Structure formats: C-alpha cells, structure tokens
Amino acid sequence: MKIKLAYFVCVLTVLSTPEVYADDSKRAWSIQLENDVFSQFFGLRKSDSEASDFDGDKDYTQGVRLGLTIRDRTDLPFHSLLKDLHMIGEADDDSNRKVHVTYQAFLGQNIYTPTDITKSHLLVNDRPYAGYLYFGSNITRQKGRHLESLELDVGVIGPLSGAKQVQTTWHTLIDTREPEGWDNQLSNEPALTVIYTRAVNMPLLAKKSGEIGVGMDITPHGTLALGTVYTHVSVGGTLRIGTGLEREMMSPNRIQPSQPGSDIFSGKGMDFYTFIGIEGRAVARNAFLDGNVFSESHRIDKKRFVGEFSIGFVGFTESWRLSYTHVFRSREFVNQRKGDFFGSVSLTKLF
Numbered sequence: 001m002k003i004k005l006a007y008f009v010c011v012l013t014v015l016s017t018p019e020v021y022a023d024d025s026k027r028a029w030s031i032q033l034e035n036d037v038f039s040q041f042f043g044l045r046k047s048d049s050e051a052s053d054f055d056g057d058k059d060y061t062q063g064v065r066l067g068l069t070i071r072d073r074t075d076l077p078f079h080s081l082l083k084d085l086h087m088i089g090e091a092d093d094d095s096n097r098k099v100h101v102t103y104q105a106f107l108g109q110n111i112y113t114p115t116d117i118t119k120s121h122l123l124v125n126d127r128p129y130a131g132y133l134y135f136g137s138n139i140t141r142q143k144g145r146h147l148e149s150l151e152l153d154v155g156v157i158g159p160l161s162g163a164k165q166v167q168t169t170w171h172t173l174i175d176t177r178e179p180e181g182w183d184n185q186l187s188n189e190p191a192l193t194v195i196y197t198r199a200v201n202m203p204l205l206a207k208k209s210g211e212i213g214v215g216m217d218i219t220p221h222g223t224l225a226l227g228t229v230y231t232h233v234s235v236g237g238t239l240r241i242g243t244g245l246e247r248e249m250m251s252p253n254r255i256q257p258s259q260p261g262s263d264i265f266s267g268k269g270m271d272f273y274t275f276i277g278i279e280g281r282a283v284a285r286n287a288f289l290d291g292n293v294f295s296e297s298h299r300i301d302k303k304r305f306v307g308e309f310s311i312g313f314v315g316f317t318e319s320w321r322l323s324y325t326h327v328f329r330s331r332e333f334v335n336q337r338k339g340d341f342f343g344s345v346s347l348t349k350l351f
Contacts, residue, residue, distance in 0.1 A: 038343025131163020158188030193227030242273020
C-alpha cells in the first residue's frame with residue numbers, strides 16, 4: 001500500500017501545476033436541485049414582472065437529480081478497455097499519465113410549464129406543460145488535464161413522469177396557486193438522449209504542487225447531444241478563481257442541458273472558489289418546445305441558437321462539497337417574453 005501511495009504522489013508532482021483528479025476517494029453521492037424560485041430570493045425577478053397572477057413558475061421550473069459516482073473501480077465492466085482507449089486531442093505531454101475512469105448513475109426529473117399556470121385551457125403561444133423522468137449513466141475518462149465523457153439518458157416524457165403530481169402536491173403544501181393546465185401536457189412517450197463532451201483544463205495562475213494560495217484556470221468544452229429529448233451542438237468554457245482548484249477539474253455538475261461538470265473531488269481541508277461560465281448551443285431539437293415525436297402535440301417555434309451565462313461558488317470540506325450556480329439563459333422560443341433565470345444547488349458527499 002505504501003509503495004502504491006508513493007507512486008501516486010510522484011505522478012502528482014510531475015508538472016508544476018498539480019494534476020486534477022480525485023485520488024483519495026472512490027465513491028460519492030450527490031444531489032442537484034434546480035428551481036426558478038431562486039431568482040425571486042435574489043431579487044432577480046419580481047412576482048408581477050410578467051403577469052398580474054404570476055407566482056414564479058414558468059419555463060424550466062424545477063429539476064432534481066440524485067447520483068452515485070464511482071472512480072477507478074477495476075472490477076467494473078469494460079474498465080480495462082476504457083482506460084486504454086486513445087483520447088481524442090490528447091496532448092503529447094500527457095502521454096505517460098494514468099487514465100482515470102469515472103462511472104456515474106443517476107435518477108432525475110424535470111418540470112416545464114408555461115408562464116401562467118392558473119389557466120386551464122391550452123396556451124397556444126406559450127410552451128407546453130411537460131414532465132421528464134429519466135435514468136442516466138455517464139462514463140468519464142480523464143488523462144492529465146484532458147477529459148471526455150459519454151452519457152446515456154433513458155426515460156419517459158408525459159404523465160408517467162409524475163410531474164403533475166409533484167408540482168400539485170408541492171403547491172398544496174406551501175399553500176400557493178395550484179397549476180390548472182396539466183391536462184394539456186405532452187403525451188407519454190419513451191425518451192432517449194446520448195451526450196458526448198470533451199474538455200481541457202488550462203491553468204492561468206499556476207501553483208507548484210503542495211503550494212497554498214489562490215489559483216485560476218479556464219476549461220473550454222464542446223458537447224454533442226443526439227436523441228428524442230435533446231439534439232444540439234454546444235461550445236463554451238468555465239473560468240475558476242480560488243483555492244483548491246486541483247481538487248476537481250471542473251465546477252460541479254448541473255442537470256442537462258448544461259455546461260459539463262464533475263461529481264467527485266479530492267483533497268483535504270477547506271477550500272473555496274468562484275466561477276463564471278458561458279455556453280452557446282445550436283439547437284436542432286428540444287422536446288419541451290418541439291413536442292412529442294410519435295404523436296401530435298402542442299409545440300412552439302423555438303430559437304435555433306441559445307446562450308447561457310452562469311455564475312456561482314463552490315465550498316469544500318474534507319468530505320463534503322456545496323455549490324450554488326445561478327443561470328441566465330437566453331430566450332428559447334419565439335414568443336418568450338424574457339430569458340430563463342434559475343438557480344442550481346449541488347451537494348456532494350464522499351465515501
């Protein structure tokens with residue numbers, strides 16, 4: 001064990017900037033919660049900003065995802081094959097680096113509504129009511145500062161997603177207006193999306209291994225999504241400033257569609273960093289605007305190009321990570337009055 005640990009330390013000190021990967025933990029549980037109500041908490045949206053009876057639910061109104069992440073488990077299927085595959089665009093100076101393979105499984109639900117949820121009739125100039133319940137699996141390969149991931153999401157869109165029940169129950173509990181238009185939601189149909197991402201981490205303010213202080217880096221990325229739920233191409237990047245940047249390669253994961261992130265980290269002690277991110281998407285399909293694939297349904301004319309800006313912070317202890325991200329998304333469809341603003345909270349526990 002001591003020999004293996006000594007070898008690991010040697011690998012970490014090859015570069016003047018530390019290699020980014022979760023070395024001292026193999027598993028993590030995580031939860032992400034996204035909701036547009038955070039915009040009201042921060043004063044970014046007033047309750048009467050769009051309609052006299054507007055109560056905060058509109059567009060992408062809520063998302064939740066629970067995940068389990070496992071790293072470098074050699075007994076898992078295809079581990080040997082995956083760690084030996086060539087990485088596209090791999091830099092020559094990373095040729096002797098160890099490849100780290102991360103597996104993730106998660107369960108999630110997204111909820112989408114038009115602006116005015118008090119109307120029971122179909123709002124033809126607004127987006128459809130829609131729910132999405134899905135199971136996903138992600139495999140990420142990291143070598144040095146290069147990363148690529150492949151994600152497969154399968155699930156159901158429509159009443160079987162349980163979105164109506166979740167939103168109605170929650171509104172009853174908090175004693176606010178009940179949504180009246182769920183009879184107009186998209187029909188039941190299977191959902192499938194494959195998502196491929198590449199990213200490279202580039203230090204801007206380098207620290208020597210073991211040095212304590214503030215660092216800065218930028219991570220450009222590119223993503224291709226194909227499926228019945230999302231089909232798009234996106235490019236963007238994330239700038240991070242703070243301490244403990246080497247504990248993970250990117251800021252924490254968010255719910256798709258989003259900029260890429262991580263769900264496992266390394267290191268000890270307490271650290272904190274802030275970040276900003278941008279992404280542009282060329283959209284061919286968004287099921288929550290384009291409607292059902294296999295049946296007639298309400299749909300709305302979407303924007304072909306969508307931009308996204310995010311800002312947030314990440315705090316670490318030895319085994320916990322808490323982050324908050326606020327997302328500003330440009331208009332996604334023609335009749336949308338304003339862009340979409342929502343917050344994302346992520347909590348991760350290492351084991």
